[in-house]
Every structure is written in C-alpha cells, then in structure tokens.
C-alpha cells in the first residue's frame with residue numbers, strides 16, 4: 001500500500017488488544033505496540049460518547065506521558081475504547097462468568113449499540129484528534145443453556161458486552177447496522193479519516 005508521505009510516520013498503538021493490533025496493520029503504516037495501563041473508571045454521569053472518547057484519550061495520553069521520548073517525534077499515538085450500550089445502560093468487560101451470563105441474558109433478542117472511541121496524538125506538537133463511531137447489533141434469541149455453553153468457551157471475558165463478533169460470538173449475532181470493525185474494537189476507516197488531519201492519506 002502506498003502512503004502519500006515521503007517517510008511514513010510511526011503509529012504507536014496504545015493497546016493490549018490483539019484484535020486492535022491486527023486491525024491497525026490494515027493501514028499499511030509502521031506500527032509499534034505500547035499498551036497503556038490506565039484505570040477505566042469513569043464518573044457515573046458520563047454519557048457513552050464521553051466514556052469512549054474520554055477513555056481512548058486517557059489511554060493515548062498515558063503512553064505519551066510515559067514513553068514519548070522513546071519514539072520519533074513524528075509518531076502518532078492511537079488509543080481506543082469500546083463499550084456496549086443497551087437501552088442507555090453501559091456494559092464494559094464482564095467481571096467473571098456470572099457477569100458474562102447476566103450481560104448476555106440482557107442482550108439476547110435485543111438490539112444494542114457498540115460505541116468505539118479513537119484518539120490520535122502526535123508527539124511533536126501534541127495535536128490531538130478524538131472521535132467515535134456507533135454500530136447497531138441485533139443479537140439472536142438465546143436459551144439459558146446456549147448462553148452457558150458460550151460463556152464456558154472463555155471467549156466473553158476480555159470483551160465488552162461479553163461477546164466477540166469476530167469469533168464464536170458471530171453465531172449469536174443476527175445482523176449489524178454500521179461498521180463491523182467498530183464492533184471488533186477499531187473502526188479502521190474512522191482512523192484513516194482522523195489521520196488525514198495529520199496529512200497522512202490512506203490509501
């Protein structure tokens with residue numbers, strides 16, 4: 001893939017998510033991974049939009065503050081955060097299997113929204129761009145036994161809303177309206193639009 005820049009800047013992905021690592025590679029830019037270790041606690045009165053934008057920024061800022069000196073100043077740090085929202089109720093990653101079952105019982109047969117926030121910070125001048133995307137997901141009706149069997153796969157524990165659309169969780173999803181990659185945790189076309197603000201055009 002060609003990128004309209006003489007030397008492509010490095011992207012620093014502030015994430016421990018293997019899905020985000022795989023998705024960011026689609027941009028064809030050099031990438032380094034540098035997980036952030038921030039609290040994901042947010043004030044009770046934050047909206048879903050404030051949560052995902054605020055946490056994506058918190059993740060990117062934490063890496064900038066800790067490690068900016070280790071990267072070329074032209075590098076851009078990318079942070080991201082994903083939540084599931086059912087009728088205004090926010091679901092992050094489940095605490096344990098019981099919590100996962102509870103989340104899936106609520107989501108089964110319903111339409112929910114997946115919000116992902118993405119923040120980019122350029123190290124040299126701290127130019128920052130933050131935005132988010134929303135995808136609607138309709139989940140199938142599921143029996144308690146189906147939910148228990150899915151939770152027993154271990155797949156839900158590191159995923160918002162206790163399912164992974166890109167894995168066995170694909171079998172739980174009836175339809176989606178919006179960006180698939182947003183559900184998986186990194187809306188790559190939104191990131192490409194954000195990078196245009198740093199004069200990086202892809203493709």
Ligand SMILES: Cc1cn([C@H]2C[C@H](O)[C@@H](COP(=O)(O)OP(=O)(O)OP(=O)(O)O)O2)c(=O)[nH]c1=O
Pocket residue numbers: 014015016017019020035036040059080081082083084093114158159160161163164165166169183184185
């Ligand atoms: C709904 C859904 C979420 N997810 C994942 C995306 C995110 O990785 C995760 C939500 O947790 P996040 O806190 O957004 O991310 P993370 O803890 O995995 O990684 P990091 O903070 O280090 O970047 O849920 C899926 O993989 N598939 C899905 O279908």
